[in-house]
Amino acid sequence: MKNYILSLDQGTTSSRAILFDHQGNVLALCQEEFKQYYPKPGWVEHDADEIWQTQYKVAKDAIKKANISSEQVAAIGITNQRETTVVWNKTTGRPIFNAIVWQDRRTSALCDSLKDDENIRRVQQKTGLIIDAYFSGTKIKWILDHVEGARQLAEEGQLAFGTIDSWLVWNLTKGATHITDVTNASRTMLYDIHRLCWDDTLLKMLDIPASVLPEVKSSSEVYAHTAEGMFDTPIPVAGMAGDQQAALFGQMCTRSGMIKNTYGTGSFVMLNTGEKVVTSKHNLLSTIAWQINGNTQYALEGSIFIAGAIVQWLRDGLGIIQSSTDIEKLARTVEDNGGIYLVPALTGLGAPHWDQYARGTIIGITRGTTAGHIARAAVESIAYQALDVLRAMASETDIGFQELRVDGGASANDALMQFQANLLQIPAIRPKIMETTALGAAYLAGLAVGYWKSIEELEDLWQMEKTFSPDAAFNSKEMVRYWDKAVGRSKHWIEE
Numbered sequence: 415m416k417n418y419i420l421s422l423d424q425g426t427t428s429s430r431a432i433l434f435d436h437q438g439n440v441l442a443l444c445q446e447e448f449k450q451y452y453p454k455p456g457w458v459e460h461d462a463d464e465i466w467q468t469q470y471k472v473a474k475d476a477i478k479k480a481n482i483s484s485e486q487v488a489a490i491g492i493t494n495q496r497e498t499t500v501v502w503n504k505t506t507g508r509p510i511f512n513a514i515v516w517q518d519r520r521t522s523a524l525c526d527s528l529k530d531d532e533n534i535r536r537v538q539q540k541t542g543l544i545i546d547a548y549f550s551g552t553k554i555k556w557i558l559d560h561v562e563g564a565r566q567l568a569e570e571g572q573l574a575f576g577t578i579d580s581w582l583v584w585n586l587t588k589g590a591t592h593i594t595d596v597t598n599a600s601r602t603m604l605y606d607i608h609r610l611c612w613d614d615t616l617l618k619m620l621d622i623p624a625s626v627l628p629e630v631k632s633s634s635e636v637y638a639h640t641a642e643g644m645f646d647t648p649i650p651v652a653g654m655a656g657d658q659q660a661a662l663f664g665q666m667c668t669r670s671g672m673i674k675n676t677y678g679t680g681s682f683v684m685l686n687t688g689e690k691v692v693t694s695k696h697n698l699l700s701t702i703a704w705q706i707n708g709n710t711q712y713a714l715e716g717s718i719f720i721a722g723a724i725v726q727w728l729r730d731g732l733g734i735i736q737s738s739t740d741i742e743k744l745a746r747t748v749e750d751n752g753g754i755y756l757v758p759a760l761t762g763l764g765a766p767h768w769d770q771y772a773r774g775t776i777i778g779i780t781r782g783t784t785a786g787h788i789a790r791a792a793v794e795s796i797a798y799q800a801l802d803v804l805r806a807m808a809s810e811t812d813i814g815f816q817e818l819r820v821d822g823g824a825s826a827n828d829a830l831m832q833f834q835a836n837l838l839q840i841p842a843i844r845p846k847i848m849e850t851t852a853l854g855a856a857y858l859a860g861l862a863v864g865y866w867k868s869i870e871e872l873e874d875l876w877q878m879e880k881t882f883s884p885d886a887a888f889n890s891k892e893m894v895r896y897w898d899k900a901v902g903r904s905k906h907w908i909e910e
Contacts, residue, residue, distance in 0.1 A: 416488035419860045420476065420649070421852040422469055424494040424578050425657065426515065426679045429468040431476040432852045433487075436865070438875045440849060442480035444472040451512060456519035456761065459512035462500045465578065466585045474645070484645035489636075490586070491653035491859030493660035493851050494578035496601045499553035501626070502581070503567070504574050507589050511561050513578070514553040517680075517719060517761050521552035522770045528552075533619065540606045540613050542691060542700025544768055548717065550577060551603035555620045571625040577601070579654050580628045586651060588641035594628040595654040596710065600702040605630070607691065607702055610710065633659070633704040634858040653859030657851050658682040659703050661821055662713060664854030665845065666876040668869055671813045675800050675834075676851065677824035680764070681721030683803040685714045685811070696806040697766040706861065706869070714810060716765035716803030720758040720774075721796045722824045727760065728792055734785045742827050745793050747786035753778040755900035756791040758799075763905065766806040771909035777900050796824060797834040798897045804838060817841045821850040828882075836888040846877040 418441060423430040429448065433441040446468040451459040477484055497516035502509045514520070525545050537545050547553075554575050558565045567573050576584065577598045583591050599605040599612075604622065606613045612627055631637055633655045639648035655663065658676060662684045665674045670688030675681060684703070691700050691712050703713040725741050728734050735741055757763075759772035776788065804815065820842050824830060835842040847853055860866045 416865065417486050418480070418482065419489055419491060419856040419865060420473060420487045421491045421493065421856040421859070422473055422582060423657075423852040423855065424465060424469050424492070424582060426495045426517070429465060429472055430852065431469070431472040432849055432856070433476050433480050433482075434853060434856045438847050438853055440847070442476045443849070444475040444479060446472050454520070456522075458515040458518045460498065460515055462502070462509040462513040462581055465513065466581065469582060470585070477645070483647075484649055485647050487649050488865045489650045489652040489859040489863045490640070491855030491857070492579050492582055492651065493655055493657050493855035494582070494598070496577060496598060496656035496658065497548055497550050498578050499550045499557070499575065500578065500581045501554065501557045501564070501573055501575050502584075504572055504589070507584070510564055510573065511557050514556065516548060518553065519547050519761055519770055521547040521556050524552050524555070525770070528619065536615065537603060538693065540608070540616065541603055542600065542607050542693070543603050544697060544699070545603070546768060547770060548764070549601060549603040551616070551620050551622070554622050554626070558622070568623050568626050573626050574628070575626040576628050579656075583637065583651060586640045586644060587638045590641065591638040592628045593631050593637055595631050595633045596702045596705045597633055597656045597659040598654070599630045601656060607700065607712070632706065632708070634706045634862045636862055650863055652862035653855050653857070655704055655855060655858055658684055658715065659701070659713070660854030660858070661851040662686065662854065663704055663857060664850035664852070665819045665821060666873050667819060668873060672819070673807075673815055674819040674821065677721050677796060677820065677822035679721065679723045681718035681796060681800060681822075683716040683718070683800055683807070685807055685813070687712045687714050687811070692810060694810055696809055697768050698803070698806055698810060699765070704858070706858070714807060716806065718799045718803065719761050719764045721799065722822070723760065724756070724758040724792045724795060725824070728789065734789065741789055741793060742829055744786055745790040745829065748784065748790055751791045751794055752783055752787035753780070754783060754787045754791040755896055756788065756795045757900050757904040758792070758795050759904045763901070765803050767802070767901065767905065769905045771906050772904045773907040775900060775904040777903055778896075793827065793830050794833060797830060797837050798894070800834060801837050801894070802901075815840050817843050819843050819845065821845065821848055831882045835882040835884040837890050837894075839884045841884065842882040843878055844880045844882075846879040
C-alpha cells in the first residue's frame, strides 16, 4: 500500500522532511539547519550544494525514522523558500555561485535604475509584482554580470537558473528535469501571470537569455520520478508550490476572501482572490496561489521581511535570550511595552511600505527600559506589521475579513496571537496541524496521484486547535499611532 506522502520543506534556515498519513497527521519529521552567509551588509547567501545535501539527508532520515520503505511513499511534494536564486552549469550540475537569498539587497541600486514609469507599470501589469531586489530576476542578472564567464556560458545555453524547487528536482532526477511551478515562476519578476508564460520584454529588460529558464508546470501533477539509486525505489515527484502558497493551501484557504498569515522568518499575509487578479494600489503583490487541473487561483500578498527573525536577532545579536522559546517568558515580565516600539527593518521594509533603505529602529527608550520591554516590543512588532498589511488589503477589496488563519513558528506564542486578534478585531484561528506549509505541498502531490480524491476531501481534514477571540474593549488607537510614528522614523534611513 502507498500509505504516505513525503513533503520536502526547504526553508530559509533549515531543510525539513515530513511524512504525512491520509488524515494529514505527521508520521515522522526530520530537520537540519544549514549555514547562513553574510558577505557584506545587506547580502545574504546560501551554499546550494549544502541545501541539496541537507534536504536529501532529511528525506532519507524521515523514511528511516518512520520505519517504512520508499515503496510505501505515494509521492513527493516540494515547498521552498521563494525567490532565492541558484544558477548552475547544466553539464557539471554545480552552482557557479552561492544561492542569493530572497532577503538579499545587493541589487537595490539596479532596481532603482529600472524604476521609470513605463517599467514600473509594465512589471506590475505583467507580473503583479513591484520592482524590488526581493525577487529573482535582478539576482539572476547580478550573477551573470559578476561571475567570470557566466554571461557567455548563458548565451551558449550551458547554464540553468532555478529557484530552490527547481534545484531540488534537478538533483532528485540527477539532471533529467529542469522545471518550476507557476507559484515560484510568479515570484521571479519575469513571468506573466495572466498569459502564464515567461515574458520576453522582461527578459530583455534584465538581459537574461531564455535558455537558462526552467519549464513551468502546474502545482499538482506528476513531473518526474526520482532517479535510480536516490531511494530504494523511484518515487513520483508530484506537487510543488512556494512556501506561502503551500501554506495557503495547507490552511485550506481555498475560497475567495479566505486569508492566512504565516509567522516564520518573515511574515506573509495571503488573501485568496479566486480566479481574479487584484491589481494593488497599495504596494501589495498579486501572485499565483496555485494551479490544479488547469484552474489557476490567484492571491493578494503582503510580504513582511522580518518576523520570527527579530527573535533570532535578540538571541544571536543582543544575547538577551538563550533560546527563541524564551521570548514569551521575557516579554511577560512586563505589563506593557513601556512606550517602546521596535521596527524590525533589518533588511528594509516590505509590504506595504517597500522601503529598501529603511533600517531597524528601537524608539521610546528611557532609564526605566528593561530587556522585557524590548522583548515585548519585538513580539508586538510582528503583529503590528500584519496590521499594516491587512489595512492595505481592506482598502483594495470590498471583502470583510471574517477570520485570520495563522501558522508558522511564532503562531505558537499565545500572547502574540491574542494581541494580533485584539489589534485586528477579528478571530485568529490556529489549526491542529501546524505544519501547514509542508502539508500544503503534500496535499498538492497527493491530489496528483489520487491519494486524495478532491479538494473537498482535503477541506474536511482541516481542524481548528484554538481560536483567539478579540477583546472588544481593547483600544489600540494610541498604540497604532505610535507604531506609525516609529515606522516613519525608520524609513529612508540610509538613503543618500
